[in-house]
Amino acid sequence: QRRGIPEGIFAAGKTAPQVVALAETALETTGRALITRADDAQIEALESNLLESFPDATLERWSTTVLVRAADAERPSLDATVGIVTAGTVDGPVADEAAAVCRDAGVTIDRVDDVGVAALDRLLDQLERLREADVLIVAAGREGALPTVVAGLVDSPVIGVPVSSGYGHAGDGEAALAGMLQSCTILSVVNVDAGFVAGAQATLFARTLDRART
Amino acid sequence: QRRGIPEGIFAAGKTAPQVVALAETALETTGRALITRADDAQIEALESNLLESFPDATLERWSTTVLVRAADAERPSLDATVGIVTAGTVDGPVADEAAAVCRDAGVTIDRVDDVGVAALDRLLDQLERLREADVLIVAAGREGALPTVVAGLVDSPVIGVPVSSGYGHAGDGEAALAGMLQSCTILSVVNVDAGFVAGAQATLFARTLDRART
């Protein structure tokens, strides 16, 4: 694809062999495959079958996201740091999608987990790290207040990612999305659970920054 | 009414004479009148006409809310403090409704304004005052994150009041309401702009507390 972001393979709703086949094609044509929303069976299939056909490929896994790279795939390195921040455990897999896209592009990642607004001191303890990133991706579910609070504490751009946790009224990520769109601090936003998109947007910025720095 | 909360007179959509007439009846039958969502013309009419008929009555005004009490109306005093907190200027009139109900009941009010989450240090500066209240009413619009953050910092119960500010998607207070219902800290909530209800609920708490203390 034009922008150098790999096509993600969205595993949910596909059979394990379908996922492996799509990953094989991606590996062959582009040297890498990025699989998101995979379950354990699909990941096992990738680990056994895919690595059989491509014995020299490397496979990295973050919860439900998998990045496979051919031995000879180019491994870029960009002079830019993306902070990836989560409010709680449930936000992890969504942040992992973002991390995988950044990793593929060679962005430096600074991951800060479990700093949701219910325990503000844990967040404030990480303030210096948050301020050092060039751009921040902040994932939060339920009421999704974390990106709003972070964007009041740092000078760099913040991309909010609403997560589909919660239950009852607006519990499928809609409360978090609405809150981020209404944020009283400056945010741009992606769709619910769209860690992939947030990672890609941060990567596009990182690449511009890398060119400016080098 | 059974619970000792005055019937509010909802002025929006009524003519000034209608509002005055309703207030007169309330004054006559209960010794006080609480008027909410009044505009300047309605308040002027109350000030000139109502005080003409009831020259000894006292009239207090908070932005769009007015409390009139007959000279001989009982003026209770309760041994309990309600903290009333706003995120920004736009939340003022909604908080004023709550304050008027508390004032009528003789609750001690501690008002803390303009401590929205975009400037967290202003909020943290007020932490001791917030921790001293017996119960807190926190009004916030847009993404409505303030009650969530406050409830992570204090031990007393917090009642969230979503305010109908904001624009675009979920901008009529719906984002704030959804966020408070999904809050990752413990809150109970009232409807959008329902400062009156929050004030009444806090008053019911305060009265029970007063009885326990005296």
Add this chain to the structure above:
Amino acid sequence: QRRGIPEGIFAAGKTAPQVVALAETALETTGRALITRADDAQIEALESNLLESFPDATLERWSTTVLVRAADAERPSLDATVGIVTAGTVDGPVADEAAAVCRDAGVTIDRVDDVGVAALDRLLDQLERLREADVLIVAAGREGALPTVVAGLVDSPVIGVPVSSGYGHAGDGEAALAGMLQSCTILSVVNVDAGFVAGAQATLFARTLDRART
């Protein structure tokens, strides 16, 4: 957590071993574990595995909610009564969540079941009990009218809990939530099925009251 409310372990969507592991950690670090929305298999696992590791712990179960307390966990007792009221059988598990939080805190609970507005005389028969509670939690599904009616009959604060029963238009608890937010009597409200939150909010008030009384 600051406010002395245990972190609930939300069992829905977790495996039985995950639930047991989380409960073990909670028991070790805080002396108790509160598990909500557990199914039979998860509860059996708790009963056999958890009590094996902590043979002196006590386990109490209310439908889908489980409270485990270490032998040496402190068992507080608060001088305050929370009335927990349901409209019908389907509201039971939601009320049980509230009860478990109150129980953990040592609040006196007065439980009144099956007094929905379709049979008003059953409700009126319980009026004296309802009036004696310091604060009331009222859970109701479908049209959710019960908290509104109760709040017209008592002087203490009422917290409404909408329950996700019903079907068709707004049948997932949305009708009940909307009705409680629009209530013509004074209520504060929590999210659909959020018995846990209602119990915690009532507990915070009970604790303040206990301090006032003792």
Add this chain to the structure above:
Amino acid sequence: QRRGIPEGIFAAGKTAPQVVALAETALETTGRALITRADDAQIEALESNLLESFPDATLERWSTTVLVRAADAERPSLDATVGIVTAGTVDGPVADEAAAVCRDAGVTIDRVDDVGVAALDRLLDQLERLREADVLIVAAGREGALPTVVAGLVDSPVIGVPVSSGYGHAGDGEAALAGMLQSCTILSVVNVDAGFVAGAQATLFARTLDRART
């Protein structure tokens, strides 16, 4: 129209002369005109202009609804009683629409006002009257609990009419509509503010009943 219900003239959004012209045509062709949602200017125009052209016609007014009948229009009388019940003042004009349709058809009307569920004793005081009606129309806004409660107390069919009062979340009658559709007692329902439709449906019942009785 086939069913003997007059075409209502929906005045909202029309000019006074348009309303008068439509009413004249209705009077000429059917001997009567039923005008709903009229404001004061439109009603004055009807009173002066219409009664000038039809000096022998009679004009009855209920808040925003007007029924004009030619001197020689048939004035039926049906042996059936429709109870028309409101929760509060704001529900009056909606109930008046229903009353006008029933009145035109010659149904006996028993009107019971201001018996909302916030003051249950006022409702219970009217129980005998409510039980004597052949069919009940119950109009209520905000949370719309009244028809549900009434339908638990009587044996005759109840038609619920949600009223567009309230504010904030679902405050345009949507909460009341949702609640009536989810009612835990037996109701059928019409659209928000559709007093006209409720009156017509009750009239159709009443006419069948009249034929059975005579």
Add this chain to the structure above:
Amino acid sequence: QRRGIPEGIFAAGKTAPQVVALAETALETTGRALITRADDAQIEALESNLLESFPDATLERWSTTVLVRAADAERPSLDATVGIVTAGTVDGPVADEAAAVCRDAGVTIDRVDDVGVAALDRLLDQLERLREADVLIVAAGREGALPTVVAGLVDSPVIGVPVSSGYGHAGDGEAALAGMLQSCTILSVVNVDAGFVAGAQATLFARTLDRART
């Protein structure tokens, strides 16, 4: 229950033994049991287990609805006819719920199936039968136009029942519900799939009519 309508046992989401147990209790205490939304396994359990305990009871089944009556249960007969009309096959089980309630009460039922508006001549062929009913229940899914059209052709009251068929935008019965509420002919309406409620409302009217006739 006061109104003589049996409590329906909503089988969906219950185990077969639970359904049987609830039905046994109902049979013992009221002489009959009405089970709705039952699947084949639940119905088989009712047929084998329930009839074992109550060998003289009779069991009638209409698709997913079952009516069991004790040998000595009273079998009333009312002098009134309810027309039950469906647009298509998919509306059958919803209409069956209505039919079972009417059957239990002894109402005469005239069932007219498969006369949806896509084939208007089939509907017009049944016009005489439709006109002879005292009250009509009309169930339709997708766009739900059938009750509107029927109510333009008959003089008796029509109760519309939206059915949760269809797919895509508003495909869960919401389009049909909205259309019936907006109907340009006179209808009252029940919730999506609420055949039970429609049957009960028609029965209440039929009983009044029966008293008038006898």
Add this chain to the structure above:
Amino acid sequence: QRRGIPEGIFAAGKTAPQVVALAETALETTGRALITRADDAQIEALESNLLESFPDATLERWSTTVLVRAADAERPSLDATVGIVTAGTVDGPVADEAAAVCRDAGVTIDRVDDVGVAALDRLLDQLERLREADVLIVAAGREGALPTVVAGLVDSPVIGVPVSSGYGHAGDGEAALAGMLQSCTILSVVNVDAGFVAGAQATLFARTLDRART
């Protein structure tokens, strides 16, 4: 524009001089101007000011839609007939928008008004005319049943246009839109009140047909 449909000038929310200026530009550059949703003042301004600048132009008006054509504008004539059908008076202006686009293109229009489903015989009386059109545009508000019924009676394609009449739940044309999308007969649909779009779509088909015929 590529497809030969004029750019409509949407007058709502513009001043009369703005509308005239836009119409002048359109006349100059394309020889014609099509103005929709114009009020009386805007239309008077067009009639006096525009015709002053372009004295030989012709102006045609249908309720709120105006078509102005320069003296030398080409006046095509297509060998194809579009039936334009309305349910009631309120649908007229929306149908007029469609008619104006068709008229501009030289399509033969067969207009059939006031044949809503509440009076089915008026519709059936027009059946032969409806069956002769090459394509039908059917506009209806409230429950929007008319296009569904028409499409069950004719062999040609039907384009449904939901109209924003009605009130209460889904009363802004949403019920009609949802119903047309769920139609049990074959329809394609345009947005609420989008008579312009329906007219343009019918014109595109008419032009293809004209080419086939000549």
Add this chain to the structure above:
Amino acid sequence: QRRGIPEGIFAAGKTAPQVVALAETALETTGRALITRADDAQIEALESNLLESFPDATLERWSTTVLVRAADAERPSLDATVGIVTAGTVDGPVADEAAAVCRDAGVTIDRVDDVGVAALDRLLDQLERLREADVLIVAAGREGALPTVVAGLVDSPVIGVPVSSGYGHAGDGEAALAGMLQSCTILSVVNVDAGFVAGAQATLFARTLDRART
């Protein structure tokens, strides 16, 4: 059915034997059967069982859609071309429904796949083919931009089909539907995933065109 479009058999939610039985009846009475939304098991059952009973029938399959035609069924041929266009792989089965209806009617189909707006050059490469069709069906999910873009490039009518792909906010086809209804180019639209309806509407156009051409 009047319009010569076969009744589709909607397989989703039916058992394989039910689908086979419905298909048999259709084959017997109309000489063909069109089955949509079938899964592999249902299609295998059709292939083995149905072709056993009707050994001379032909069965064609496109992903989840199956068209069976008796040996002696008429096989019409229409002088008209429908372009069927998809944005991506996920839109294939929806487009296949449309194709099957067109195929049954003898329309010439020009299928253009995988030309979504993310890779505009692939779309522009197919422009000549798109411009040669008499009418276009364009299926797209997620944001559903493709029909809008296509309709800006061709002169023939375009029917948009929103597809229920996507996730998060409005991810069930609602974003695509809303976008097509709001399109800044001329479109008519069918419901989400309603390939069947789009194919039928295009066929009705094609049949009129064929009559004009021959």
Add this chain to the structure above:
Amino acid sequence: QRRGIPEGIFAAGKTAPQVVALAETALETTGRALITRADDAQIEALESNLLESFPDATLERWSTTVLVRAADAERPSLDATVGIVTAGTVDGPVADEAAAVCRDAGVTIDRVDDVGVAALDRLLDQLERLREADVLIVAAGREGALPTVVAGLVDSPVIGVPVSSGYGHAGDGEAALAGMLQSCTILSVVNVDAGFVAGAQATLFARTLDRART
């Protein structure tokens, strides 16, 4: 504010003197004032009254947005270019908000107007300019397809701004917002009409880039 973005003064709903007073305070305390959503009267008041008090200040206006800077206010210049793109005239004022924030920060702006997807060649003609910007803000209403298409053509990050144009279903910018969230190309998004937020987010990017470049 920490991030160096001025507090905007949201003029809608304020009186002209209020707006002037807020602008005066802003000028005094920060050396500049940024007023958004101002009408002609408010802007005239700013031009006459404000410039009277601050005769050396400069005032720049873009449709409804005004930027006033004191004579001695710092006028930064950043080595970064933001492309600001609109689909049509109606999107202008929203884009102007973005432009004013960028202008205040000294960002180079490249504005490209009226390149909506209905006329794709106009967009493709500007491709080189679009590709040269460091970051793009793309504002579009109705179906909001433009940001999606642009993001498929350039390598830099794109921020989509949905505009509240359109009518009927989802016509208040909701269709555009939903489409941008579902975009099949990489976008981040701000709320409907939130040009201010988009401009601020782009400025934060630009400032980081400027630091990297200098």
